[in-house]
Amino acid sequence: MASDAPVNVNLIGLTRDVYKGLPTTLCAGCGHNSITNHLIKALFDFGVQPHLLAKMSGIGCSSKTPAYFVDQAHGFNSLHGRMPSAATGAKLANRELVVLGISGDGDTASIGLGQYCHMIRRNVDVTYLVENNGCYGLTKGQFSATADVGSTMKNGRPNEYEVIDVCGLAIELGATFVARSFSGDGKQLVPLLQAAFAHKGTAILDIVSPCVTFNDHVGSTKSYAYVKEHDVLLHAPDFIKASKEVTVDYEPGTAQEIDFEDGSKVILRKLEREYDATDRIAALETIHKTREAGELVTGLLFIQTATPDLSTREKLPAGPLARLDEAALRISRDDWATLMAT
Amino acid sequence: MASDAPVNVNLIGLTRDVYKGLPTTLCAGCGHNSITNHLIKALFDFGVQPHLLAKMSGIGCSSKTPAYFVDQAHGFNSLHGRMPSAATGAKLANRELVVLGISGDGDTASIGLGQYCHMIRRNVDVTYLVENNGCYGLTKGQFSATADVGSTMKNGRPNEYEVIDVCGLAIELGATFVARSFSGDGKQLVPLLQAAFAHKGTAILDIVSPCVTFNDHVGSTKSYAYVKEHDVLLHAPDFIKASKEVTVDYEPGTAQEIDFEDGSKVILRKLEREYDATDRIAALETIHKTREAGELVTGLLFIQTATPDLSTREKLPAGPLARLDEAALRISRDDWATLMAT
Amino acid sequence: MTVPRANDFTIRVATINGSGSQSSNLVLTNAIFRLGIPVAPKNVFPSNIEGLPTWFDVRISPEAYKCRSRDIDLLVALNPATWATDVPSVKPGGVVVHEAAYPMNGDVVRDDLTYYPIPFAQIAKEHIEAGDLRKYLVNMIYVGVLAELLGISPEIIEASVRGQFKSKPKAVDTNMKAVGLGIAYAKEHLTKTDPYRLEPMTGKTDGLMFMDGNRAAALGCVMGGCTVAAWYPITPSSSLCESFIALCDKYRVDPETGVKNVAIIQAEDELASIGMVIGAGWAGARAMTSTSGPGISLMAEYVGYAYFAEIPAVIFDVQRAGPSTGLPTRTMQADLAFAYALGHGDTKHIVLLPATIEESYEFAMQAFDLADRFQTPVFVLLDLDLGMNAWLTQPLAYPEKRFDRGKVLSAEDLNKLESWGRYRDVDGDGIPYRTLPGTNHPNAGFFTRGTGHDEQARYSELPDVWQRGLDRLVRKHDTARNVVPAPILEENGHPAAILAFGTSHHAIVEARERLHQDGVETDYARICALPLSPDLAAFIGRHERVYVVEQNRDGQLYGILRQELPTHLISRLHSVRHYNGVPIDAHAIIDPLLEAERAPAVVAE
Amino acid sequence: MTVPRANDFTIRVATINGSGSQSSNLVLTNAIFRLGIPVAPKNVFPSNIEGLPTWFDVRISPEAYKCRSRDIDLLVALNPATWATDVPSVKPGGVVVHEAAYPMNGDVVRDDLTYYPIPFAQIAKEHIEAGDLRKYLVNMIYVGVLAELLGISPEIIEASVRGQFKSKPKAVDTNMKAVGLGIAYAKEHLTKTDPYRLEPMTGKTDGLMFMDGNRAAALGCVMGGCTVAAWYPITPSSSLCESFIALCDKYRVDPETGVKNVAIIQAEDELASIGMVIGAGWAGARAMTSTSGPGISLMAEYVGYAYFAEIPAVIFDVQRAGPSTGLPTRTMQADLAFAYALGHGDTKHIVLLPATIEESYEFAMQAFDLADRFQTPVFVLLDLDLGMNAWLTQPLAYPEKRFDRGKVLSAEDLNKLESWGRYRDVDGDGIPYRTLPGTNHPNAGFFTRGTGHDEQARYSELPDVWQRGLDRLVRKHDTARNVVPAPILEENGHPAAILAFGTSHHAIVEARERLHQDGVETDYARICALPLSPDLAAFIGRHERVYVVEQNRDGQLYGILRQELPTHLISRLHSVRHYNGVPIDAHAIIDPLLEAERAPAVVAE
Ligand SMILES: Cc1ncc(C[n+]2csc(CCOP(=O)(O)OP(=O)(O)O)c2C)c(N)n1
Numbered sequence A, B: 001m002a003s004d005a006p007v008n009v010n011l012i013g014l015t016r017d018v019y020k021g022l023p024t025t026l027c028a029g030c031g032h033n034s035i036t037n038h039l040i041k042a043l044f045d046f047g048v049q050p051h052l053l054a055k056m057s058g059i060g061c062s063s064k065t066p067a068y069f070v071d072q073a074h075g076f077n078s079l080h081g082r083m084p085s086a087a088t089g090a091k092l093a094n095r096e097l098v099v100l101g102i103s104g105d106g107d108t109a110s111i112g113l114g115q116y117c118h119m120i121r122r123n124v125d126v127t128y129l130v131e132n133n134g135c136y137g138l139t140k141g142q143f144s145a146t147a148d149v150g151s152t153m154k155n156g157r158p159n160e161y162e163v164i165d166v167c168g169l170a171i172e173l174g175a176t177f178v179a180r181s182f183s184g185d186g187k188q189l190v191p192l193l194q195a196a197f198a199h200k201g202t203a204i205l206d207i208v209s210p211c212v213t214f215n216d217h218v219g220s221t222k223s224y225a226y227v228k229e230h231d232v233l234l235h236a237p238d239f240i241k242a243s244k245e246v247t248v249d250y251e252p253g254t255a256q257e258i259d260f261e262d263g264s265k266v267i268l269r270k271l272e273r274e275y276d277a278t279d280r281i282a283a284l285e286t287i288h289k290t291r292e293a294g295e296l297v298t299g300l301l302f303i304q305t306a307t308p309d310l311s312t313r314e315k316l317p318a319g320p321l322a323r324l325d326e327a328a329l330r331i332s333r334d335d336w337a338t339l340m341a342t
Numbered sequence C, D: 001m002t003v004p005r006a007n008d009f010t011i012r013v014a015t016i017n018g019s020g021s022q023s024s025n026l027v028l029t030n031a032i033f034r035l036g037i038p039v040a041p042k043n044v045f046p047s048n049i050e051g052l053p054t055w056f057d058v059r060i061s062p063e064a065y066k067c068r069s070r071d072i073d074l075l076v077a078l079n080p081a082t083w084a085t086d087v088p089s090v091k092p093g094g095v096v097v098h099e100a101a102y103p104m105n106g107d108v109v110r111d112d113l114t115y116y117p118i119p120f121a122q123i124a125k126e127h128i129e130a131g132d133l134r135k136y137l138v139n140m141i142y143v144g145v146l147a148e149l150l151g152i153s154p155e156i157i158e159a160s161v162r163g164q165f166k167s168k169p170k171a172v173d174t175n176m177k178a179v180g181l182g183i184a185y186a187k188e189h190l191t192k193t194d195p196y197r198l199e200p201m202t203g204k205t206d207g208l209m210f211m212d213g214n215r216a217a218a219l220g221c222v223m224g225g226c227t228v229a230a231w232y233p234i235t236p237s238s239s240l241c242e243s244f245i246a247l248c249d250k251y252r253v254d255p256e257t258g259v260k261n262v263a264i265i266q267a268e269d270e271l272a273s274i275g276m277v278i279g280a281g282w283a284g285a286r287a288m289t290s291t292s293g294p295g296i297s298l299m300a301e302y303v304g305y306a307y308f309a310e311i312p313a314v315i316f317d318v319q320r321a322g323p324s325t326g327l328p329t330r331t332m333q334a335d336l337a338f339a340y341a342l343g344h345g346d347t348k349h350i351v352l353l354p355a356t357i358e359e360s361y362e363f364a365m366q367a368f369d370l371a372d373r374f375q376t377p378v379f380v381l382l383d384l385d386l387g388m389n390a391w392l393t394q395p396l397a398y399p400e401k402r403f404d405r406g407k408v409l410s411a412e413d414l415n416k417l418e419s420w421g422r423y424r425d426v427d428g429d430g431i432p433y434r435t436l437p438g439t440n441h442p443n444a445g446f447f448t449r450g451t452g453h454d455e456q457a458r459y460s461e462l463p464d465v466w467q468r469g470l471d472r473l474v475r476k477h478d479t480a481r482n483v484v485p486a487p488i489l490e491e492n493g494h495p496a497a498i499l500a501f502g503t504s505h506h507a508i509v510e511a512r513e514r515l516h517q518d519g520v521e522t523d524y525a526r527i528c529a530l531p532l533s534p535d536l537a538a539f540i541g542r543h544e545r546v547y548v549v550e551q552n553r554d555g556q557l558y559g560i561l562r563q564e565l566p567t568h569l570i571s572r573l574h575s576v577r578h579y580n581g582v583p584i585d586a587h588a589i590i591d592p593l594l595e596a597e598r599a600p601a602v603v604a605e
């Protein structure tokens, strides 16, 4: 498969090292570190131009991730819960940028919930990762709003409050790309990440990413053990980059094929269950039913490729607004004269 | 029916005048004014103690409503979008209070979205009204996030962005009482309001309430004309107060009966369609399908009476925390001595 | 009681908002302007949409005073709710044109006023067919009455009505009919016994136009090259972004393709609007937001971030009466200190302080240059009076300077440098160099953060690095002192001086002339920006007594001056404050100065 | 190079965070305390969870100095990453205990230090079975080594180990074994050539205990009757609410029923936590939130609301290094000015400034009385140094006073009054009366809002009403001057004085003693609250030179003093600032004062 082919340079002739970053300052074994590695692979395989990549994040252990990959790219470690607005502004200023937002569950579902919802509503062309460990790692393990009811803290205290499912929420709000995955499942995550890059619009990836220091104990529903045990794969995703000559081979009816504007595809190969990733209601139903059943569904929960993204809706020029000059932006002398005459 | 019985004094012996407030300063014909009148009737019929009523709101024309009813009650006109947190605090301080929160669509779905979601997540025992006109009335008619895609401003500009459905959102988040109604439909709204008062937990009422000055034109999906035309009643609700000796008469299977902790009931009499107000997934499906069909469903969309409210979860005493004294709150001298000895 | 001259008096029209009085008020204002007489309208309106009292003052003066006048000469009373309090507000010898049906009792009965009762309702009932329109047209009747009483020709009125209803010409006739009713009634039933007259003037208003400060600022944004705007509606700033939208729809859209050279987003709140602006500024766009007090409070965290991470942003604060929600439709200058040091920790921002329509335009434009040059948030503080009232102004000048994008390194620049550091102070002015995301060069990238960082933008917790960073920001702020708009000084060697900023200027102009007539001479310095220019200390050094005039309770500029001026100058400062929500007038300055200047000894602070 | 006395030196332990060094550091600190020797630990840790450099300083002094010392006498080097920079930080004549495997080259090689190389890793490898534990126990080995080098008996160490592992006794043996390894190795391989010794003392630490300021403040909240707390986690304030939770779980829960006399909510953010607190305060509960700089920025709008609507609220700001996200695990006093005037428009708040553990407790308790008495937000400003470090303190006193709930009218009170007004200034102190929701009386209700209101809490836009309201708030603020904790004055008629607040106090105590030894005498005033007490101006009036010491860049207290003090006093003020993120030490005060005092003439500001 494309994303697995062994190569020394990628589509744009860059080596994998170019996609590396600073050494991590996170705990050994933190799920976030695995996500970083999968990101490096996905960015390399997809062939993202480092200078066009904008790595943006909020505040938290998860939000430190942008420092650990593609050192050459611009990084923006914003404020706690406020990355969606900054990402929206950056994308408006220069739509050529590949905006990659990295957040945590506290950053997204607690303080950042409003901005998260409104980014989705605008369908800003951003790949948005929630490195979801159900707790506030950086402030030492308090519950976040994505903690499941009954899941316990290290000290045994159970969470009493309704979980906020960032996927269900996104789908309810009309999101156009919503996937859930697990930091430990690169086979699933790498193609989903590439599909997210290819998607024109807000692509939500809720990635369960255990906090080994504060939320990896028995009683936690975000521990490695728990996730491995309850993970239910919707399908086996496979990404094919537009530019690549790859023949996709699957029996009709054994997979769902999703085509992106740029010609890329994601192939969702069927496993046990029937699942149509383009059916919004079914997606909501699946999320609720599986949660009640104590299962964690992962895969591409929902996708809709037709909806225009924010920059398109706003009829922005193809090039960056940031580079327009006086000639393009100022009222002409003649028009000015008329304007001032009235 | 209970709520229609003609009486001069209510269950607690108060006249209707007691439930009146200052004269409105809203525009003549504003939907919010009708809601005020329905509120007065519902509060009177339910027999709410004026001194126990806490009228809370955000900022907006809608949020001015608390000034126009139950003059004797305490009112709290908070900040734009920040009423849910204040209401939560007030209820925690004194759980004897009947907390009635009144908001607008801008106040709730734009600036207040995060607090709205988290109030629901905590199931704070608050009756929360969204006086929904799809625009910012007080700032002269800009779109709010509840404006439907394609609905136009007075100047003809259409809304391009996904609607935020405060009911769908609430149900997705695990809300325990979610209803939608119309400012012009007192027959439906008054019993729903009383049911909300009886409900222990967050009761969401999304009330379409046309803004005659800025959003009542052709092209708006929140105009009187549009709503009257597209309103689809889920059922005919009927509220029966616990204390009243009323025999409920309906053929088995012709209505759904919901019982509240305090012994009150709401009877949902069937109309055209079959609808189970206790089925969360069905509720979500109904909301999405009807919206796609250009219909506006009104009625009690979803209810779940079992879930404990915030004060119960927090194991608060029956009486107000606000009135506890030194004896109840300070560490005893003995315990203090031991504490300081270690 | 002084005998009023022609063309020198103030008309107050008291009506109910939502009754359409706005258009009749503007027709009247315009008609007077067409006579060549300087006018300054002040709209005092309530914070609701319909049904509450609203007042429209039209100041008429040969001296072209632009400030509010405390003295109401001519009242048009069309609001029964305020009738009893409006009449007492009229100055002795004044005139009251009122609905005949209003009760004449209590404080309303005065023997020092001339009353012209007009049966507005009845006239309307008889001559205007029923319907929504009638409510509106009643107001046009008063225009006719005043035209007759003050001597404005029907032709002038008609011209001004046509101007008002440019968009819907068919409204002209119905409105002129109503005006006619007023003229006719006045001709027939009123015998003029008051001295107020309007006489055409020349040379006073030639080439002038009406504009409000919010529109002027919006024009500054267009000409300043703003390409990203994110806003959240709030009175009195909404019309700034709404003007920007209207202008961009006209001048930033390609008529063929419909492609727009601007992105204007109505955000979900102010935390998001400032976030979008800072994200856009980081990515290289000239970005702005416009708000008022409550929005400034909500922007505190992100503005502090932009200060520390050094990201350009332009923030318009059209000030209203605070604290808190306060009086959304009243004016104050009470956000100065808060904006200047917005954000926790040690912060100091650039704040521009326009006083006129020209400056609203010029400073708005300049704000984008300063934001880029200093890579920091720049506040532009207007107030409701400047932002929402119509002011007579010279046409705005076409900009001759190009954009100053500041210290931005391109890929070519980077090729020439073997190394660079985002936060290095290469030039000793405290201003580092930056690159924009998307710059195609392996060394272009750097990491922006609100946490401690060294010259290479690397994360650092080292004490020296932290302190060095904070010190450089002080250096940068000091560099700005000599670059921001300098104070405007009017000096004639008088020992006493007035110091002010923003809209207080217009009251000071009148106050200084009247003080001069009373034999009290003053010099004048007007601050146009923070940080303070060195010129200001020099100016104060040349004066014995400096009266700091401002429209807030705590004397915020006075406080900043006490903090930042050399100690030996502080004793010369005296604070004069006005903070009741209506624009400051000349008396608010004349009275305290007369008292102080006539007994300089007893001047206390 | 001065010969150090016994019991008078500073140990620095350099390790990697997450390596469990915290417990060994505390064992060491406790052991020294058990010898009767005053100790002051300062933990300097990074803003991550595992793997970055962290330093733990143990200050040992017979004078019981509690401030940080710049001079490191004894370094325990267990972090290869900082090895090369840690060694140079040791003072001449000092000692370095280090992992033998570290390279001896570069700046690390000094002939003015004594080195004790220890093969920690190897010892651990040989004697401690592999597994997670080994990493932690390595740190215990160093405790053994120091015990042997400094002369702490194994018994003392064991007692302190038992204290440390109270909760898990089985850990005691494994840890003591590791300690034993260190002792044994030192006995066998080290010959002590350095002068540093610990000798048991008496009368220095009797009855003292360790406590951090956050826990002390939490105890104040319990005893102050706080019943509603809403918070959002943020370093360094989290442990305040977490201590409050722990205390309430123990002392506020009915063991039978499990009913809790408190509600503690982890909010979704700081906008919500302050909203909950204000809602609860309005409904009559004593409510608090605890946060740090970024949270204060986010609370600006609601705090301004509570100021204007007059609602009690207690806000703890455990200050960290700002602006922006800054250095979350470093200390500063840079939120003073921002908190004092938080919110747009004209605002001024009550701010309490504890310097000690006792004050953290007392002021926290008092904050609830003041909030109720003045019906306004009250800030309590701690900093990371006070809040998170362990300080030796006297046991805290049991409160003898009852709650002061302020001017609250009950139904009975209302029966006696034929009328009342929520915002009437009945007593002339600017403080109005309020009723609580739920008060069973027809006149009890009123409308609370952030918009303009009159004495009856009715909405009003009238200019006079607006101004009257703002003026009363000033009156109320002035009343507070004489009610908030007064400044603490130490006067001996010296012309020079030091003025400070908060934790700078501890460095000043040492500085003044050392200055005295150098012949420079100083008086001392410590501010405990804002607004400023009249006593302070009097104190300054009695001194020629007042050095204002604070831990921020812009001299925020200095600035407030310049604003608010009588003009003639301002020239006496001189600003001394420390702002590199680590707690201020004596030298930061001694150096500038020596310079200034030895040449008072040339003192400039
Ligand atoms: C305004 C503000 N409030 C609080 C904090 C403190 N804080 C830093 S990270 C964090 C939570 C992070 O949780 P999450 O987003 O889940 O990231 P994780 O560390 O779990 O990966 C908090 C509360 C902050 N930095 N800013």
Ligand SMILES: Cc1ncc(C[n+]2csc(CCOP(=O)(O)OP(=O)(O)O)c2C)c(N)n1
Pocket (backbone or CB within 6 Å): B059, B060, B061, B062, B063, B080, B103, B104, B105, B106, B107, B108, B131, B133, B135, B136, B137, B138, B139, B144, C232, C233, C234, C235, C270, C294, C295, C298, C325
């Ligand atoms: C922080 C803040 N931002 C903006 C405003 C201005 N504002 C007042 S009401 C309002 C919108 C109200 O809309 P909605 O809640 O729908 O109420 P409606 O007037 O439509 O009933 C806005 C933006 C404000 N008061 N505070």
Ligand code: SF4
Pocket (backbone or CB within 6 Å): A025, A026, A027, A029, A030, A031, A032, A061, A062, A133, A137, A138, A210, A211, A212, A213, A214, D049, D050
């Ligand atoms: S604390 Fe948890 S989330 Fe943070 S780095 Fe460590 S393991 Fe990862």
Ligand code: SF4
Pocket (backbone or CB within 6 Å): B025, B026, B027, B029, B030, B031, B032, B061, B062, B133, B137, B138, B210, B211, B212, B213, B214, C049, C050
């Ligand atoms: S503006 Fe609209 S919402 Fe506001 S009062 Fe008028 S009709 Fe109602």
Ligand SMILES: [Mg+2]
Pocket (backbone or CB within 6 Å): A060, A062, A104, A105, A106, A131, A132, A133, A134, A135, A136, A137, A144
């Ligand atoms: Mg997390």
Ligand SMILES: [Mg+2]
Pocket (backbone or CB within 6 Å): B060, B062, B104, B105, B106, B131, B132, B133, B134, B135, B136, B137, B144
């Ligand atoms: Mg609305």
